[in-house]
Amino acid sequence: MSNHDDPVSTVYRGRFAPSPTGPLHFGSLVSALASYLDAKKQQGSWIIRIEDVDGTRCKPSFSEQITETLRSYQLFSDEPIRVQSQHSEIYEQKLSELKRQQIVFPCNCTRQSLAQHNGNHPQECQSTTSKPHSWRLKASSAVYLCQDDIQGSLQLSEDLKNNCPVLKRKDGFFSYQLAVVVDDHLQNISHLVRGADLIETTAQQLHLYNLFGWTPPSICHIPLIINHSGDKISKQNHARAIENGHLPTLLRALHYLKIDLTEPSSIAEAISLAIEAWDPSKLKGIKDLPLEKQDLHFI
Numbered sequence: 388m389s390n391h392d393d394p395v396s397t398v399y400r401g402r403f404a405p406s407p408t409g410p411l412h413f414g415s416l417v418s419a420l421a422s423y424l425d426a427k428k429q430q431g432s433w434i435i436r437i438e439d440v441d442g443t444r445c446k447p448s449f450s451e452q453i454t455e456t457l458r459s460y461q462l463f464s465d466e467p468i469r470v471q472s473q474h475s476e477i478y479e480q481k482l483s484e485l486k487r488q489q490i491v492f493p494c495n496c497t498r499q500s501l502a503q504h505n506g507n508h509p510q511e512c513q514s515t516t517s518k519p520h521s522w523r524l525k526a527s528s529a530v531y532l533c534q535d536d537i538q539g540s541l542q543l544s545e546d547l548k549n550n551c552p553v554l555k556r557k558d559g560f561f562s563y564q565l566a567v568v569v570d571d572h573l574q575n576i577s578h579l580v581r582g583a584d585l586i587e588t589t590a591q592q593l594h595l596y597n598l599f600g601w602t603p604p605s606i607c608h609i610p611l612i613i614n615h616s617g618d619k620i621s622k623q624n625h626a627r628a629i630e631n632g633h634l635p636t637l638l639r640a641l642h643y644l645k646i647d648l649t650e651p652s653s654i655a656e657a658i659s660l661a662i663e664a665w666d667p668s669k670l671k672g673i674k675d676l677p678l679e680k681q682d683l684h685f686i
Contacts, residue, residue, distance in 0.1 A: 399431025400577045403462075404438045404567065407449035410628035411456040413685035414582070414612045414620030416640045421609045422580040423462050423658075424644070424665035434574060435464035439472045440566045443558070452628075459632035461658045469574065471566050478561040481569050481599070482522060482554055490598060491554060493520040507550040523551040524564075524591070531593040536607040537670050538583065543590035552591050564588065568595040576604050580667075583608040583674045584619055610673040612643055614686050620678065626686055639685075643676050645669035 403419045405411065411419075426433040435454065439445035454468065485491045495514040501507065514520055530544040546552075554565040571579070586608050596603040611619045620626045629636050634654055641648065641657070646664045651657040678686065 398577065399426055399429045400434065400575050401426035401431055401580060402434040402436055402571070402574065402576050403457075404436040404570075405453050406438045406441065406444075406563075407446055407453055408441070408444045409449055410452045412620060412626035413629055413636070413640065413682070414626060415453075416456075416460070416629055416636070417612055417643050418580075418582050418609065419457060419460075419462055420637075420640055420661070421644055421667075424662055425578065425580045425667065427662045428665045429578075431578070432465040433462075434466050434469070434576075435462075436469045436570060436574070437471065438563065438567065439470060440475075440478075440561045440563065442472065442560050445472070456629065456631050459654075460637055461655050469570065471570065474566075474570070475561065477573070478555075478566055478569055482561075482565065485524070485554070485598065486522075488598065490525050491522050492525060492551075494523045494551075494553075495520050508553075509549050509551070511551065519557045521553045521557045522555040523553055524595070526551050527594055529590075529594055529597070531590050531597075533589060533593070533606055536605075537610075537667050537672075538586065538608050538674070539672060541586065541589070543586075543593065546587055547590045547594055550591075552588075564591050565595065568592050568599070568601075571604060572596070572599070572601045579604050579606045581606075581608060582619070583611050607667065609644070609667075610670055610676045612678055613675045614678055617675070620686055627684075629685070639682055 401422050403422045405415055423433050437450045439450065492511050493514045493516045494512055495518050496508060496512055508523060511525055527547045529547055530542060533541040533543060535541050552564050553562045555561050589606065593603055613619055632654060634657065637654055637657055638648060641661050646661050648657055648660050651660055
């Protein structure tokens with residue numbers, strides 16, 4: 388099976404979908420810029436979506452902070468912002484479709500019981516819906532091919548063969564994997580530009596597209612900004628919040644996208660020049676970009 392190169396529509400529709408588990412950090416700004424510049428370079432739409440399905444970690448206050456920070460860098464959504472927590476009934480409907488296909492199963496397993504598999508769930512278990520349970524997607528031997536404009540040809544299968552991902556958790560919250568596929572389809576997203584850390588779960592998403600009979604978007608993965616230990620700049624690694632509307636921060640973020648501008652007078656001018664200069668081929672084959680010494684204050 389393969390990921391079709393044809394986008395879901397002839398009009399470019401990209402998106403940036405942060406999880407509001409903290410304020411926007413430097414790595415997220417780089418990702419937001421890449422998706423925005425790619426959309427605008429192709430005269431397309433760019434949409435913000437708040438991925439807050441994890442009700443235990445996400446907070447509305449962070450959603451507000453993130454959108455305010457994006458606006459301060461002239462990154463505006465072309466459509467009303469979709470908030471995932473307001474659409475649980477749609478994810479439930481799609482989960483029910485997969486139940487009817489008998490390709491999901493209930494799971495009573497605990498993190499402790501899965502520790503021997505490094506947290507993965509390699510095969511269907513004998514569980515019951517009479518006890519607290521999650522819903523997992525059955526493992527698959529399918530192989531998906533993804534032509535990534537930055538990372539090249541990707542053959543994706545390992546995460547499908549050796550793992551049954553959670554689609555709905557025991558606490559009733561839906562997983563990122565299910566919600567992101569459903570929302571990207573419903574919003575007619577044609578192109579995804581996102582971090583290389585998401586390559587490892589792309590097979591699961593392409594598999595869900597296939598099961599629903601949907602055409603996946605074109606997908607490419609930009610390099611990750613990593614610290615001296617090789618860890619990505621992320622909220623889990625306690626990355627600092629960036630300053631709102633700070634031109635020097637914007638210029639440093641653009642630098643990691645291989646865009647170096649000569650003293651623009653404003654953020655608006657910098658964004659306009661960056662759209663013209665955006666060329667994803669300059670990032671070709673790069674998975675990681677170490678944070679440079681002058682930027683260590685971002686972590």
